[in-house]
Amino acid sequence: MSIQVIDVSKRFGTFEALHHVSLDIEPGELVALLGPSGSGKTTLLRVIAGLEVPDSGSILFNAQDTTAKRVQDRNVGFVFQHYALFRHMTIFENVAFGLRVRPRALRPSNEAIREKVVKLLKLVQLEWLADRYPHQLSGGQRQRIALARARAIEPKVLLLDEPFGALDAKVRRELRRWLRRLHDEIHLTSVFVTHDQEEAFEVADRIVVVNRGRIEQVGAPGEVYDHPATPFVYQFLGNVNLFEGRISRGIAHVSGRRLAAPEHDGAVDALATAYVRPHDIDVSVQKSDSAVAATVDHAVALGSVVRLELTRHDTGDVVEAEIPRDRYDGLKIVHGQVVYLAPRRARFFLETAAPTSEAA
């Protein structure tokens, strides 16, 4: 089933949680809503579920307007960050709940309910926990039960609100892979909210980057990472260093170096900020006019790369650079040494644009 979000806005008092948001989700897609806390991603998910009523705009399921439909009738599977299992019910009854509350005419027989619940528990590999209570389970187990419970009503859409947010790193990684596998098997249209970019990149078909109630960019994981549409996306997805520079007719001048900036070939002598990933910075011990001097504050070896933390002499800003291990060994860099930095590759955003707008 497809989901369309059309021009949805939502305020909580004076706080604007969603600002004219529109989004299309294809049938069978697994989409991640990625953004910092307070960005509105959870509100968007809750509006789709019907738990929040938008101030304006509409939600379409399969091109049918469901904005006014009751939550009960939307047939949406929802998984909460803190599981929200019914604490006084056994695991079995938790999973059976959605079937037991159906109107009498649609309610399966006890035998059919039992069969279905056992099947779902087997699917999440926890059928041996059927008689336990939620508080007797680990976080990872609870979340799998929550998923089984959501699946019991055969939803047409699965929504997950920070599903792995409350779990420790190892369990989180396991569940992530498991969710991805499950999705590949059944192709249920799914939307999940996360603030963890690694999680979004690993699991999702498409990523929707949300910030301050607006959608900054929508795209496949690689596309979003390689071609960030806005400064915000650039900064949010991984570490980044900012260099001031000027752009004229597609050529950027940054720290005395000339870099191509074909996307800005219309600009004439415009102030621009270069966004440079740590691994796109050249580090040299030779003084040069086309590089800025910086002092090495820290060097941390991370497997095959070494991360340097440096302080620029001209601005006093902290710069983070990553160089290959053998290059680091070859340069014989020591703590407190002065080195010379130059961006090798950068993405430019013109200064006239506000730092997080899409006009860059």
Added chain:
Amino acid sequence: MAAVLDLPMSVVRPRARRVAGVPVALVGIALAYLTLFLFLPLFAVFFEALRKGWGVYAAAVADADAWAAIRLTLLAAAIAVPANLVFGVAAAWAIAKFDFPGKSVLITLIDLPFSVSPVVSGLIYVLVFGLQGWFGPALADHGVKVIFAVPGIVLATIFVTFPFIARELIPLMQAQGREEEEAAVLLGANAWHLLWRVTLPNVKWGLLYGVILCNARAMGEFGAVSVVSGHVRGLTNTLPLHIEILYNEYQFAGAFACASLLAILALVTLVLKTWVESRVARETVI
């Protein structure tokens, strides 16, 4: 406390050692206080009640007027507790699980009986339903008597006891949050399912706790009931009012015998309360 803990250890330790007798002294003071103001009077009630022997005690309790007072007390509680149970659950559910305008006003109103003197609560009903009051004459024309009659006593009891259940449930429901209800609705549950299958089972011990406190107060209430009762023996006297009358008439054995019934109620309440409290604590976790 925090200020003390923030002090460097070197400052706290020697002082703590020097005043090692303090815990013993504090416990002693607390015990003496409890003995003087709690245990001694409680003991006195039973001592006085039984001073003239079991026969007098049994006679005092079995007296027709005493029996009528007990029945009226039970009747008032039997109406007030269920009424406040319904109101308390409804109010707590609305306050804890929904947002609506006027919520803070409702919370304040629930606390009103706690902040108003019981005598004033009684007077309010006299002013509204009494013969000189707003609706009294109209009701009297239809042959309905509220003040100085059983309905007045029930009304006053309901008023005085209505915060107990709501007050117990609101913080518990708020601590449990709305997510389980949201999950239930997403799974297709209607409001009825929510109440009976999710919300109430989650707060059952808190609810029982509120009922116990509400019942204890309903049976023991004196001030408000005294104003609206009119003290008609065998008709409009509750147990606390009956005790006062006996006492004023110097029938100490009878007064203390009836008082001992209320004291037993209090003790039973305490035991139940302690037991239920441990269950409530369990509901709050997870």
